[in-house]
Amino acid sequence: QKEVEQDPGPLSVPEGAIVSLNCTYSNSAFQYFMWYRQYSRKGPELLMYTYSSGNKEDGRFTAQVDKSSKYISLFIRDSQPSDSATYLCAMSRYPGLIFGTGTRLQVFP
């Protein structure tokens, strides 16, 4: 079993929809949680970073961590076609990051 599980999608939504992306993990020692966005044939771009449990908001994006359930989420409000990308969750484990396999999101006009 992988340490981080992520539904690969694809997830297809209309413009303006609220999108929910999720990851589960098995290692309770993880403390730092990140979401990366990756456009086709580009490098991952850091979107959100959260420490321990709780919520963090940045514009249309909200990251949520529930350590008791070992579950993290990324919500995108008022989704735009430009949000179409693959979203990777990642967790810090020295020295690197442990990544989910990514969820492909398509937002259609």
Next chain:
Amino acid sequence: DAGITQSPRYKITETGRQVTLMCHQTWSHSYMFWYRQDLGHGLRLIYYSAAADITDKGEVPDGYVVSRSKTENFPLTLESATRSQTSVYFCASIRGLAGGNEQFFGPGTRLTVL
């Protein structure tokens, strides 16, 4: 603009050949990383470096060699390429590990081994 650059962006080679992928960062970050990205596996850590002349293995180091003679450069060498090393390779960096280990990635090198 400052950041991480990788070269070449695309490379096709043959089994058994030696290939070197280059990574250069302009932030003077201490830590640098090499990952490979494959369908079904996500990104996996190959090697990392904490500073010049300090390198160590990650999750999938077999078949790869790294060096770091200068802080800004971190080349990855495939000594004798195999088809299983066909992948997209990403370099990343971070100033230090205090805090959350938020890594910044380069644009990637797409390597095909025939």
